[in-house]
Amino acid sequence: MTNFHPDLELITEYAAGSLPLAQGACVSIHVNQCRRCQRIAGQLTDLGASLFEALQPVPVGDAQLDAVLARLDDEKPLEYSHRKSSPSSTPAILQRLMRGDFSDLNWRNIGSTLRISYLKTGDPDHEFALYHIRAGGRIPEHTHRGTEMTLILEGGFSDANGSYHKGDFLIRRPGDVHAPTALQSEDCICLAVLDAPLRFTDWKFRWMNPFLKLRTA
Ligand SMILES: [Zn+2]
Structure with missing residues (x-):
């Protein structure tokens, strides 16, 4: 049961296709799993389409049309993992980015x-x-210099504000401080999208702050 969703503003940006790539991918994984957000995104897309229809048509040159048609052929089909142990429980976008399953990744x-x-x-x-995050494990208390989107893929965690489970989508804004702890019962795997590095507030980890750089692209 999903209790935490992207807010309306975020779903609107998602439906309009105006979110940056990484944030759009994160919202899209949630929306694909969540009927509530699918319904809202669908309504917004219909609304956008009817606004579009009301616009005055603008003539398109042949070169532009050819470029768009050429791009249709570029789309590669999604590659799914062939492992029997993980049928399609992993979202398609992640399967494509991971080229395998969680155990094949390069973990630090x-x-x-x-x-x-x-x-x-x-x-x-x-x-x-x-x-x-290992079951019962705690991430040291930290704050955010920017925005952090989190989507829970497996298990769950809790912090001072509540407890979150598979499918839940959270967003943290600059200045929010928290120390998530994974549920005792199982390991937690979540996706995090950041536009600025974390900053540890826990004194034992503060020395790491100057080394925390955003790893992008
Ligand atoms: Zn939702």
Whole structure:
């Protein structure tokens, strides 16, 4: 049961296709799994289409038309993982970016409870990373210099504001401080999209702050 969704403004930007690539991918994975957000995005797309129809047509040159038609042939079909152990429970966009499943990724250990794998989306301004938090593990208290989108893919975590489960979508704004702790019952895997590095507020980890750089593209 999904309890946390992108707000209307974000779904509107998503439906209009105006979100940066990495953020759009994150919202799209949630929307594909969430009937509520699918319905809203569908209504907004219909609204956008009717606004479009009301516009005065503008003539398009032959070169432009040819360019658009040529791009239709470029689209590669989505590649799905062939492993029987993980049928299609992993969202298609992630399967495409991961080229395998979670165990095939290049993970960097951050202490004993957290490991991070950075995926390349082609978005130069956003980091797109998977976080794997061991069951019961805690991410040191940190704040955000920018916006952080989080989508829970497996398991769940809690912080001072609540508890979040598979499918939940969260957004943190600059200045928000939190220390997520994975549920005791299972490991948590979530997707995080950042436009600025984290900043640890926990004194034991503050020394790392100057080294935290955004890993993009
Ligand atoms: Zn939703």
